Every structure is written in C-alpha cells, then in structure tokens.
Amino acid sequence: MARLTGRRLLAAVPVLALVTLGMFAVAAASPFDPVRRYVGDASSASQETLDALRANLSPDGTFVEQWWSWLGSVFGGDLGQSLSLRQPVSQVIAERVGWSLLLCGVAFVASVLLGTALGVLAARRPGGWLDRVVSSLSYTLQAAPPFWLALLAIWLFALQLDVLPAGGLTEPGSDTVTFGGLVSHLALPAAVLTISQLPWFVLYVRQGVSDALHEDPVRGARARGINERTVLTGHALRSGLLPVLTLVGTRIPELITGALLVETVFSWPGIASATVRAATSTDFPLLAALTALSALAVLAGNLLADLLYGLADPRVDHNEM
Amino acid sequence: MTVRRRYGGGVVATAVAAVVATAGCSAPSDDDGDGGGGGGGQDSVVIGIANEPETLSPLLGYGKDGNSKIFDGLLRHDDELGLEPALATELPEISEDGLTYRYTLREGVAFSDGEPFTSADVVFTYEAILDEGTNNPAKGELDAIESVVADGELGVVFTLEYPYAPFAERTVLPIASAAAVGDQDVNTGAYNTEPVGTGPYVLTDWSPGERISLTANADYWGGEPEVKRVTMAVIPDDDVRATRLRSGDLDAAVLPPNLAEGFADEGGMITVNAESADFRAVTLPSDNPVAGDQAVRQALDLAVNRELMVESILLDAGHPAYNAIPTASPWFAEGTEREFDPEEAGRILDEAGWTLDGGDTRARDGERAAFTLWYPAGDRLRQEHALAYASDAKDIGIDITVESGSWEIIEGRLAEDAVLSGGGDPADPDFQLYTLLYSELAGNGYNNMAHYRNPAVDEQLDAGRRSGDQAEREAAYEAVQRELAEDPGYTFLTHIDHVYVMADAWDGVTTQVEPHDHGLGHGPWWNVEEWRVRS
Numbered sequence: 001m002a003r004l005t006g007r008r009l010l011a012a013v014p015v016l017a018l019v020t021l022g023m024f025a026v027a028a029a030s031p032f033d034p035v036r037r038y039v040g041d042a043s044s045a046s047q048e049t050l051d052a053l054r055a056n057l058s059p060d061g062t063f064v065e066q067w068w069s070w071l072g073s074v075f076g077g078d079l080g081q082s083l084s085l086r087q088p089v090s091q092v093i094a095e096r097v098g099w100s101l102l103l104c105g106v107a108f109v110a111s112v113l114l115g116t117a118l119g120v121l122a123a124r125r126p127g128g129w130l131d132r133v134v135s136s137l138s139y140t141l142q143a144a145p146p147f148w149l150a151l152l153a154i155w156l157f158a159l160q161l162d163v164l165p166a167g168g169l170t171e172p173g174s175d176t177v178t179f180g181g182l183v184s185h186l187a188l189p190a191a192v193l194t195i196s197q198l199p200w201f202v203l204y205v206r207q208g209v210s211d212a213l214h215e216d217p218v219r220g221a222r223a224r225g226i227n228e229r230t231v232l233t234g235h236a237l238r239s240g241l242l243p244v245l246t247l248v249g250t251r252i253p254e255l256i257t258g259a260l261l262v263e264t265v266f267s268w269p270g271i272a273s274a275t276v277r278a279a280t281s282t283d284f285p286l287l288a289a290l291t292a293l294s295a296l297a298v299l300a301g302n303l304l305a306d307l308l309y310g311l312a313d314p315r316v317d318h319n320e321m
Numbered sequence: 322m323t324v325r326r327r328y329g330g331g332v333v334a335t336a337v338a339a340v341v342a343t344a345g346c347s348a349p350s351d352d353d354g355d356g357g358g359g360g361g362g363q364d365s366v367v368i369g370i371a372n373e374p375e376t377l378s379p380l381l382g383y384g385k386d387g388n389s390k391i392f393d394g395l396l397r398h399d400d401e402l403g404l405e406p407a408l409a410t411e412l413p414e415i416s417e418d419g420l421t422y423r424y425t426l427r428e429g430v431a432f433s434d435g436e437p438f439t440s441a442d443v444v445f446t447y448e449a450i451l452d453e454g455t456n457n458p459a460k461g462e463l464d465a466i467e468s469v470v471a472d473g474e475l476g477v478v479f480t481l482e483y484p485y486a487p488f489a490e491r492t493v494l495p496i497a498s499a500a501a502v503g504d505q506d507v508n509t510g511a512y513n514t515e516p517v518g519t520g521p522y523v524l525t526d527w528s529p530g531e532r533i534s535l536t537a538n539a540d541y542w543g544g545e546p547e548v549k550r551v552t553m554a555v556i557p558d559d560d561v562r563a564t565r566l567r568s569g570d571l572d573a574a575v576l577p578p579n580l581a582e583g584f585a586d587e588g589g590m591i592t593v594n595a596e597s598a599d600f601r602a603v604t605l606p607s608d609n610p611v612a613g614d615q616a617v618r619q620a621l622d623l624a625v626n627r628e629l630m631v632e633s634i635l636l637d638a639g640h641p642a643y644n645a646i647p648t649a650s651p652w653f654a655e656g657t658e659r660e661f662d663p664e665e666a667g668r669i670l671d672e673a674g675w676t677l678d679g680g681d682t683r684a685r686d687g688e689r690a691a692f693t694l695w696y697p698a699g700d701r702l703r704q705e706h707a708l709a710y711a712s713d714a715k716d717i718g719i720d721i722t723v724e725s726g727s728w729e730i731i732e733g734r735l736a737e738d739a740v741l742s743g744g745g746d747p748a749d750p751d752f753q754l755y756t757l758l759y760s761e762l763a764g765n766g767y768n769n770m771a772h773y774r775n776p777a778v779d780e781q782l783d784a785g786r787r788s789g790d791q792a793e794r795e796a797a798y799e800a801v802q803r804e805l806a807e808d809p810g811y812t813f814l815t816h817i818d819h820v821y822v823m824a825d826a827w828d829g830v831t832t833q834v835e836p837h838d839h840g841l842g843h844g845p846w847w848n849v850e851e852w853r854v855r856s
Contacts, residue, residue, distance in 0.1 A: 033729050039458040039767075040375070046461040047765040056456050056508070085529055086376040086513045159564050166565055168531050168554070267555070269528050277530065 001307060008303045012296070019295045021067050023288055028063035032282040038083055057083065070288060080285035084277055089289045092274055099169065100270030104259050106186065107193035112248060114194065115201020116241070122202065123209035123240070124232065135206065138199035146196040146258045150265040153188050164188050167267040189266040196258050197251060204247050205240070212240035242313055249305025253298050362826050362855035365550035369562040369574030370840040373533065373555040376513040377524065379495035380449045380502070382459045383516075386748065388842035390535055390551065390849065391433075392495030392518035395424050395443065395477075400831045400848070402747060404489055408438065408496055408519065412489065419484030419789045424492070426475040430542045432498045433523045440471035445499035447479075449507050456508045462491060462752075484787045486794060487749035495520075521546050521850035531555055537850075546850035548827065553841065566822060573823030575840045577702075578638040581820040593821045593845045595832035596649060598747035600642045601706050602811040603694060604771035607763075608736050611692045616673030617719065618809045620666035622659055624717045625710060629661075630815055634705045638820050642813035644805050645745065645753040647834070652750045652795070654802035666717045675718070683718035691720035695734065696741040698725040703741040706814055710741075735770050742770055745816070745837040750798045751786045758782060758801070758810065773810030821845050827852040 035054045039045050045053075059066045073080060079089035122131040141149075158166035165185050170177055212218060213236045221231050256272065263273040271290065278286040377383050379392055387397050397407040404412060408430060414423040430438040447469045450457050465485035472478050481488060501517035502510065514527055521543060522535035533553040537546040554571060556562040563580040565571050567587075576584075584590050605612040605621070612618070627641035646653045670676075675683040675690050683690040694711060696703040704725065711721040721739075731740055746752040755762075760779050762768040778801050785797035819839045823830070829852045835843040 031729050032727070033732075036728055036732070038456070045458045045766045046464075046762070046768060049458060049461045050766045052453060053456055053458060056454065081509045084375060086378075086381065086509065088509060154561070159568060162568055166561065166568075166570065167556075169528065171570075267531050269531050273530055 001310065004306065004310075005303065008299070008306075012299045015299065016292055016295055017071075020071070020288055020292050021064070023291045024063040024067040024070070024284075027282075027284045027287070028066075030282070034058065034083055034282045034284065037281040037283075070285075074289075079289045082278070082283055082286040084281035084283035084286065085274070089286050092286060093271060093289060093293070096269055096271045096274055099268060100259060100263070100272055103186065103189055103193065103263070103268060103270060104255055106190045107197060107259075108251075108255055110190065110194040111197035111201055112244075115198050116205050116244065118198075119202045119205025120209055120232070120237070122206045123213065123236075126210050131206070134202060138202045141195060142199040142203075144196070145261070146192060147261040147265055149196055150189070150192045150262050153192050154265070157188055167265070169269055189262050189268050192266075193255070193258050193262050196262075197255060200247060200251060200254075201244065204244055208243045209236055209240035212236040212238075215239070238312075242309065245308040245312055246305050248308065249301040249303075252301030253294075256294050256297060363572070363824075364548055364854050365552070366548055366572045366824075366827075366846070366849065367552045367554055367570070368844075368846060369554050369556050369566060369571040371555075371557055371559070371562070371575060372840060373529065373553070374841060377516045377527065377533075378507070378513045379446060379497050379516075379518075380455060380457060380507045381513065382457045384495040384842055385459050385462065386746070386836055386838070386842065387493035387495075388847045389495045389518070389520065390522040390842075391516050391520045391524050392497070393520050394493040394495055395426075396489060396492050398493060398748070398833060400833055402834055404493075407493075408443075409492075413479075413492070415489075415789065419486065419787070420481045422479040422481070422488060422492075423472070424477045424479075426477065427542060428475060430519050431540060432501065432517050432519050433538055433540075434498070434501060434517045436498060436500045436517075438496070438498075438519050439474045440477045442496050442499045443477045444469050444471050445502070446494070446497045449497070449502070450494075452507075454508070463494075484789065486786055486789055487751045490748045490752070493748075522551060541850070543850070546852075547854050548849050548852050551846070551849055563822075572826070573821060573844075573846065575819065575821050575844060578636040578818075578820050581638075581822050582636065584822045587822075589825055590822055591825045591830075593823065593830065593832060594638055595819045595821065595835050595839075595844065596640075596647065597817060597819050597835040597837075597839070598645070598647050598650070598745035598753070599743065599817045599819070599835065599837045599839070600645055600647075600745050600813055601703060601741060601743050601815050601817065602642065602645075602813040603707075603710055604735065604740050604742050604811055605809070606736055606739060607772045607774055607810065609692055609738070610688055611690050611719075612739055614673070614675075615808055616669050616675065617690065618812070619807075620669045620675075620717055621714060621719065621812050622806075622809045623662045623666040623669070624719075625713045625812060625814060626661045627814060630706065630709050634702070634709060635815060635817060638818040640816045640818075642816045644802050644811075644813050645757055646750055646798075646802065647747070647816045650747065650834070652798055654799040657802050657806045659806070663713075663717050670717065670719075677718050681715070681718065682720040689720065690718060691722070693722045693724055693734075693738040694741065695731045695738055696723070696725050697728055697731065702817070703743065707741045710812070710814065736764060736772055740770060742811075743837060747834040747836060750794075750801075751782075754798065754801055755782050755786060758805070771810045775804060775808055775810070778804050819844065826855055828855055829853050 035050060035057055038053060038057060070080065082089050082092050085092055118134050122134040125131055154166045157164040164187055169185055170181050218231055218235045221235050259272040260276055263270045264276050274286065275290045278290060374383050377391065383389060384392055387394055393407045395407060395409040396404045399405050406412060408427055409424040410427050411425065426440055432438055447466065449455055450460050451463060451466060465481045465483060465488055466479055467482045468480045470478050495518060498517045502512045505512055516524055521538055521541045523538050525536045526534040532555060535551040537549045539545050556565065559577050559580055562574045563576055566574045581592050584592060605618050607613040631637060631639045631641055640648055643658050648658065670683055674685045677683050694707050696707045707723045711723050714721045744753065756768040758773050758778050759769060759782055760774040763772040763774060781797040781800045785794050788794050819835050821844055823845060830845045832845055833847055
C-alpha cells in the first residue's frame with residue numbers, strides 16, 4: 001500500500017508538470033488580453049497607460065519560459081498574484097478552499113451513502129415499482145445539468161416557498177458565520193451537488209448488486225436456505241459494491257466541474273467560483289494554481305479508489321497496480 | 322480544513338438531508354428583525370449590485386469619481402454635481418496662470434484606525450497613483466500634475482504642467498492612508514482588500530463575489546451616519562437580483578427598466594430613475610470610405626429614430642442623445658438637437674452622389690454604402706441599439722452588418738469598422754469630449770475610437786480645458802457641439818437613465834446625474850451617510 005502510494009506520488013510529478021505546461025500553452029494561444037480585462041470598462045485609459053500596464057502585468061518570454069519561471073516561484077513558495085482579485089494567489093486559495101471542501105465533502109458523502117442505499121434497494125427487486133421509480137429518476141437526473149438543477153432549486157425553495165436562502169454564506173446583512181446560518185445556506189448548493197452526483201452511484205450500485213445476486217455463490221447460498229438478508233449483506237454486497245469504489249475515485253473530476261457551476265449559481269465563496277472568475281477575466285496566475293490543484297484532486301481521487309479497492313477485495317494486490 | 326473537520330462527515334450529511342427533508346414545513350427565519358421592504362424605517366440597508374470593484378484601494382482606481390463610502394476626497398460633489406469641500410476646508414485657491422492649486426486641509430480628521438490625517442497622506446496618494454509601477458488604469462486622468470507637495474501639516478500644493486481648468490474635479494479622488502499602506506506593494510498588498518480611510522463608513526468584511534459590508538464610522542468628522550450598516554450584495558444576474566429584492570433579502574437594487582416595471586405597484590417600494598451622462602453611440606471610423614464620409618454621417622444622424630429607441634429599448638427610461646453631453650446639462654448647446662428626418666437624410670445622400678440604382682443599397686463610384694457595426698457580445702442593451710440603428714440605416718439605403726464579438730476582437734477593427742460604444746462622465750465636459758474627439762488621441766487606447774479628426778474641434782477642446790474663465794469655456798464647448806452636428810464622427814443615440822428599486826424607509830434619498838459606471842458609488846445611496854431613518 002505504501003509502495004503504491006509512493007509510486008503514484010512519483011507519477012504525479014510529470015502529470016502535474018504536463019498539465020500546467022498545457023495550461024500555459026493554452027493561455028499563450030488564447031485571444032484574450034489580460035490587460036484589457038484588468039482595465040475593464042475604464043474607457044479613459046490612454047495608450048501610454050495601457051503600455052505601462054502591459055509591461056507591469058505581462059510576463060516575459062515564451063510560454064515555456066513563463067511556465068518555467070512560474071514553477072520556480074511556486075517551489076519558492078510564491079504562487080504569484082491574482083490579477084482579477086488583486087490579491088496573492090495563495091491568499092485567494094487559503095480563504096476559499098475550506099468552503100469548497102465543505103461543500104464538496106458534504107455532497108460527496110451524501111451522494112455515496114444515499115446512492116448506495118437507493119441502488120441496493122432497487123437491486124433487490126429488479127423490475128419492481130421501487131426499482132422503476134429510482135432508475136427512471138436517475139436517468140432523468142443524469143441528463144439534467146447541475147446549473148439547471150441549481151436554478152430550479154432556487155426558484156422553488158428560495159423564491160416560491162421562501163424557506164431557504166438563494167445564495168451566499170450568510171444573510172446579506174450579516175458577516176458572522178453561525179452554524180445554523182451555515183447549514184441553511186449550505187442546504188441548497190449541497191443538495192443540488194448531491195443530486196447531480198447521485199444517479200451515477202444509484203445506477204452503478206443497482207447494476208453491481210443485481211449482477212451479484214445472480215452469481216453462482218449467491219444462488220448457492222440461497223439454495224442452502226440462508227435467509228435473504230444474509231445473502232444480500234454477506235454475499236452480494238461485497239462483490240456488488242466493488243465497482244462503486246472505482247466510481248468514487250472517478251467521480252472526483254465530475255464533482256469539481258459540478259461545483260464550478262453550483263458555486264457560481266449560489267454565490268458560494270469557494271475555490272470553484274474563483275476558477276470561473278479567473279477564467280473569464282483571463283487571470284492566468286490564479287488559473288494556473290487552480291488547474292494544478294484540481295489535477296491533484298483527480299490524482300488523489302484515483303489513488304483513493306485503488307487503495308479502497310485493494311482493501312475491499314482480497315484478490316487485488318496493491319503491488320500489482 | 323478546520324471547517325470541514327468541525328462540521329464534517331456523516332453528521333453534516335445527515336443534517337443536510339434533514340434540512341432538505343423538513344424544508345417544506347420550516348418557517349422563514351431570514352429576517353434579522355429589521356424587516357425589509359416593509360416601509361418602516363431601519364438603520365441598515367442591503368443593496369444588490371451587479372458588479373463589484375476588483376479592489377477597494379484608491380491607489381488602483383477605486384472611487385476615483387468620488388462617492389466611495391470608505392474614503393473622502395479633498396473635494397466632493399453635491400447632488401447637483403457642484404464641488405464642495407470635504408477633506409479640504411474650502412475650494413482650492415487657484416493661481417492666476419491656472420498652474421497652481423492650493424488646498425487647506427481640515428484639522429482633527431483621523432483615519433478609521435485612529436491615525437491622524439495630514440498633508441503627507443494626500444501627497445502619498447497622488448504620488449503613488451502617478452508612480453510608473455502602480456497598475457492604476459485611470460492614472461491618465463491625473464496627467465496634468467507636475468508635482469504635489471505638502472505645505473506644512475495642513476497644506477497641499479499641486480503644480481500643473483499646463484493650465485487645466487477642470488483639475489479641481491479630479492480632486493474628489495479618495496485619499497489613502499500612507500501609514501496603513503506602509504511598505505506594502507500597492508498593486509497586490511493587503512490594503513486592496515483591507516482599506517483604511519477617513520470616510521463615513523468602515524469596511525468590516527469583504528467576501529469577493531458575495532458581498533461588501535460597511536459599518537458606520539462613529540468618529541466620522543462629518544458626524545456619525547444614521548444608517549449604521551450598509552451591505553452591498555454582489556448579484557450579477559438581473560433576474561436573481563429582482564427576485565431577491567422581492568423576497569425581502571435586499572432592501573434596494575439596481576435593475577434594468579423592464580424588471581423595475583414589475584415593482585411599480587409594490588407597496589413600500591419606490592422606483593428611482595437617475596438621469597445619467599451614460600451614452601450609447603455608434604463610432605463612425607474616419608478611415609472607412611463610407612462611415613468616414615461627411616454626407617453619410619449627417620444622413621445617419623438624421624435617419625436614426627432616437628425617440629423610438631428611448632421608448633422601445635429603454636422603456637422611456639432615458640433621453641435622446643445628440644452628443645456626449647446630456648440635453649438636460651447646462652453645458653448642452655441648445656439648438657443642436659436633430660429631428661428624425663429620413664427624407665432629408667436621403668436628400669443629403671443623393672446630393673453627395675450616394676445613389677440608389679435599382680437595388681436597396683446606395684453606391685457611389687462603385688463603392689457600396691455598407692459597413693460593419695460591432696457590439697460587445699453579451700451586452701443586450703447595446704445589441705438592441707445596434708439592431709435598431711442598422712434597421713434605421715437600411716431605410717435610407719445604407720447597409721450595416723451587425724456583428725458581435727469580445728473586446729479583443731473588436732479592438733483590432735476600430736479603424737475600419739463601427740462599434741456600439743458607451744461612456745459618460747458628467748463632472749466636466751472636458752472629461753468626455755476631449756478623450757472622444759481629440760485628433761491626437763485617435764486610436765490611442767480606448768480614446769477616440771472613431772479616429773475622429775477635426776482641427777476646429779481640437780482648437781476649441783484645447784481652449785476649453787486651458788481657460789480658467791467660465792464664459793470662455795462655455796463658448797468653447799458650444800462651438801465643439803455645433804461643429805460635431807456638422808461633422809458627426811459618432812452617431813449618439815441615447816442617454817440611459819439608471820433605474821433603482823428600493824424600500825421606502827429613509828428620508829433624504831436623492832440622485833446625482835450619474836456617469837457610465839454605476840451601482841456601487843453612484844445610485845440613490847451616493848449619500849447614504851446623510852439619510853435619515855424614518856420613524
């Protein structure tokens with residue numbers, strides 16, 4: 001297990017290097033002008049001012065050279081300056097990463113637990129009414145984009161029923177984050193993110209468990225008269241849930257892209273909404289750091305999935321992965 | 322991470338599930354007791370704005386036109402846009418040659434961190450902005466300054482490179498605290514998000530993308546404001562802003578006219594229309610063989626139905642525009658209004674040789690009367706103006722292709738193609754007209770995007786900015802406007818009213834004539850520190 005972790009960490013280095021290099025290449029090729037974004041709508045900016053700003057703000061050299069000097073300062077502990085937020089990048093990330101982890105963590109745990117429960121329930125009676133309701137709902141939700149769900153949730157809970165706030169972290173007139181306030185503000189974005197992840201888990205679990213229920217060992221167990229509950233928990237779940245562990249890892253990138261939209265719609269002050277802002281204002285120092293961060297999250301997700309898989313299935317040897 | 326650990330894991334998942342499940346039956350508990358939109362007085366206000374500033378540091382351009390609640394300038398504007406002293410004790414003493422401006426500062430003023438305010442802070446602020454390394458996009462507005470020096474604790478003297486009559490208008494610029502900035506990097510330091518000023522309000526919290534919270538400054542030299550808390554909630558989407566205003570989350574918001582209309586019958590709410598100098602105009606690039614032709618320019622000027630644009634695009638929240646100066650401004654040259662007259666426009670084109678030969682589009686010497694008009698993608702108001710303009714032009718035989726793109730794309734084509742531009746600064750005619758029309762500024766950054774060149778206009782613009790005599794200045798700007806009516810390098814279409822809807826809970830709510838920029842410093846809350854809570 002330690003060896004697997006170690007090898008993955010080593011492999012992460014070239015992956016991160018390539019991803020960030022790619023990001024700098026794309027940035028260099030993009031038609032957007034960071035100076036134009038920095039100036040915004042200030043129509044009075046003279047050519048002289050623009051030239052001075054360009055000299056101050058634009059990095060020198062080709063994108064490979066820019067990337068190299070960026071790498072150098074990152075290893076020196078300096079992530080650079082965010083152009084759009086006029087703050088050091090490290091400060092932007094430090095102020096926001098906790099809120100994103102909270103949102104994503106809650107949504108992820110909820111969707112894994114809820115998805116597994118619903119999937120198992122549906123798998124017990126394939127074709128039954130519960131299965132049909134759960135499966136068709138899952139297919140429908142799978143097709144629904146998270147931002148659309150988010151707007152729908154705001155419309156229903158914040159505007160029509162007026163029971164939950166439409167966005168932000170606290171009431172508009174208050175600065176202090178209280179537990180109750182946080183829970184009520186977290187409810188909608190977390191629920192939307194959960195629901196957008198849910199179908200994958202439900203459908204995977206349903207398929208895995210119902211396949212397992214038709215495997216020989218399960219049939220044998222049933223034939224020996226072992227009761228249905230023991231068959232399900234003791235035999236079918238163990239092999240039926242294995243694919244879910246892989247899914248846990250592979251859903252991480254989806255979780256991040258889902259959070260991008262959900263955080264933006266709900267004005268959640270997390271890292272994902274900063275990413276959207278960095279992208280729309282061509283804030284490359286911030287974007288580079290966030291790209292590296294999300295690549296790290298994906299790698300960590302995959303590692304987690306493999307580790308879990310090895311722990312759950314004795315046939316899998318970590319040293320062979 | 323600490324956050325996640327404290328509330329993390331399954332407990333929160335269960336809690337969230339429980340909240341979601343019981344959402345339907347729990348009572349709304351959002352009110353903090355002040356109520357919202359109910360019509361009663363309240364000492365806090367939550368304002369919905371569309372855009373937030375990138376920085377709260379005046380050194381990088383925040384509040385440069387005055388009205389920043391955290392800061393004061395040497396001078397400030399009253400509701401008629403007249404200048405009155407703020408951190409200075411009176412209007413500046415101006416030397417005979419117009420080159421020296423002397424300010425005397427108010428005694429006993431302190432920054433919100435308790436440090437005394439002195440002339441050193443004024444000198445620091447202006448020098449920091451003018452410093453080459455400072456990334457302030459508006460620093461060009463202070464071009465005229467040659468030096469700024471302290472004269473004792475309470476005196477500041479500006480020396481100008483050339484006589485610049487509207488210079489005093491520039492000194493509404495907020496004064497930063499030299500001590501609080503210390504040795505920070507002005508481009509990236511903490512001062513950008515944790516400003517310290519002398520203003521009526523103190524920043525208590527800024528959560529970028531979400532909200533800016535201000536609390537009344539109890540030690541404000543002008544007296545403690547009655548409205549104790551001002552919160553700016555950042556909500557880019559117009560519809561969300563409108564619905565959150567309706568639900569009572571917000572007490573006030575800037576809204577587009579069509580959404581503001583829905584609040585007309587709402588009890589306890591008032592709609593405030595602020596007149597503005599915010600214009601929409603089509604640039605007619607001088608180097609384009611069609612748009613650069615004087616006859617075509619005059620014809621287009623007569624062929625656009627401005628009244629109809631105001632009525633149908635702005636829902637009457639605006640006024641026809643004939644140049645950058647609003648018709649209601651005392652600087653506007655009476656008699657330069659142009660009636661909608663497509664027939665006269667056709668006659669002008671015929672006379673100039675632009676003739677219709679059977680087809681729908683005119684031509685002269687094989688040159689089709691056609692050009693491209695851009696608008697920045699995503700700006701619906703400009704899109705509607707552009708389409709209306711093209712349709713009016715089509716009626717007189719000029720074929721305008723409307724296209725949209727990002728500014729990066731548009732910028733490269735300004736010399737050839739037209740663009741639906743916007744802008745407006747009501748403080749002084751020089752601020753807008755000089756940058757729009759001065760020949761030397763053709764194609765210079767975002768100045769003079771039409772590449773307008775007219776020596777007679779240049780001469781008057783110079784006279785207008787250099788003369789210290791009010792009558793001479795008025796004559797100069799009147800001459801500019803008359804010349805512009807003869808040779809319009811832009812087709813000015815409308816001046817847009819800025820529309821706000823707010824709870825009717827305070828006395829003293831007024832508006833100023835607003836610049837292009839609005840919502841944060843400009844809006845009915847421009848003087849929130851002077852509002853009285855209605856009992």
